[in-house]
Amino acid sequence: MFKQRVLTALVLAPVMIVGIFFLPLKPFAFFIAAIATLGAWEWANIAGYxxxxxxxxxxxVVFVCLYISARFLRVFPEWLIVYLALGTLWWAIAFALVQSYPSGTRLWQSRPIRxxxxxxxxxxxxxxxxxxxEQPHSSLLIFYVMLIVWGADTGAYFSGKRWGNTKLAPEVSPGKSWAGFWGGFATTLLIALLFGLYIDNWVEPLTLENSWKLLAITVVTMVISVLGDxxxxxMKRYRGIKDSSSLLPGHGGVLDxxxxxxxxxxVFAFCMVVLDWGLSP
Known part of the structure; x- marks a missing residue:
């Protein structure tokens, strides 16, 4: 299993690095759409198809929805905030669904709803x-979101392993603990501090107001990233499966x-728009 994980990572890593950080806008759009489409193929199984x-x-269907969204937002860019707001609203609803599991499954157990x-x-x-x-310093921003997610996961792993007695959501994910959550939270705050120092020294002066905005965006994004997992x-527990698929040997599926x-x-993008935060060209 470990050998499979390493080999898969060695193949995936350069593909993801090139795809996310070096592709121009249009090829990047198709690259992310391809990932989303593979994720959709897996989600169909999670939904019961x-x-x-x-x-x-x-x-x-998901790919067509992405294409229609791309064409629509190109003509009506002001609707971007609606897309992002609805996406953020979904994660607020998802929080309630996780809290109510398994009693709340009647709300989403049908295949069309899933x-x-x-x-x-x-x-x-x-x-x-x-x-x-599309933002200035786009690669830096995308990398920062990745750092938030990785920081939350890494901090949660080590602190959860050491102090994780009280479970975060035992009915959903018995391996996650409150100690892990707070460990990930602390790690993410450290990442925000280091990122802010980097921005202030190497990109542009960071005002106190923008520093607080960056911190708020980071904290909200970190919490939501845990919710995504x-x-x-x-969904997998309700469906009775361990991984979303076996597309990535040793890692499970794309969704995993x-x-x-x-x-x-x-959520990170939505907070940027709402708080009017970003990096200058």
């Missing part, structure tokens, strides 16, 4: 990535790798 043809149809929830995850993720890609765990990012990216 097990036949190959139904999973392919669902993946095509399929619709997949759109709520994947479409805002793509829109959020595109918004970040919990939501996929909840991007669940936290799918939540973090649109």
């Amino acid at each position: 097990q036949r190959t043809w139904s999973r392919v149809v669902y993946a095509l 399929a619709l929830l997949g759109l709520c995850v994947l479409v805002p993720m793509w829109v959020g990535f595109m918004h970040l890609k 919990l939501v996929e765990s909840m 790798r991007i669940d936290s990012m799918a939540a973090a990216v649109p």
Whole structure:
């Protein structure tokens, strides 16, 4: 298993680095759309559509929704905030669903509802990535969101392993603990501090107001990234499966790798727009 994880990571890492950080805008849009479409193929199984043809149809539906969104936002860019707001609203609803599991499953147990929830995850993720890609210093911003997610995961792993007695959501993900959450929170605050110092010294002077905005955006994004992982765990637990697929040997499926990012990216982008925060060209 460990050998498979390493080999898969060695193949995926350069693909992801080139795709996210070096592709121009249009190829980048197709690259993220391809990831979302693969995620949709897996989500169809999570939603209860097990036949190959139904999973392919669902993946095509998601891709078409992404294409329509791209064309629509190109003509009406002012609707970006609506997409991001709806995506953020979904994660607020998801918090309530995780809290109410398993008693609240009656609200989303039907396959069409679960399929619709997949759109709520994947479409805002793509829109959020595109918004970040269009910003000055886009690679730096995308990398920072990744750091938030990785920091939350890494801090949670080590602190949870050491002090994780009280479970965060035992019915959904028994491995997650409150100690892990606070460890991830502390790690993310450290990352925000270091990132702020980097911005202030190497990119542009960081005012006190913008420092507080950056901190607020970071904290909200970190919390939502944890929720992204919990939501996929909840869906898989209800479905009775361990991984979203076996597309990535040793790692599970695409959704297993991007669940936290799918939540973090649109919320990070939404907070940027609402708080009017960004980096100058």
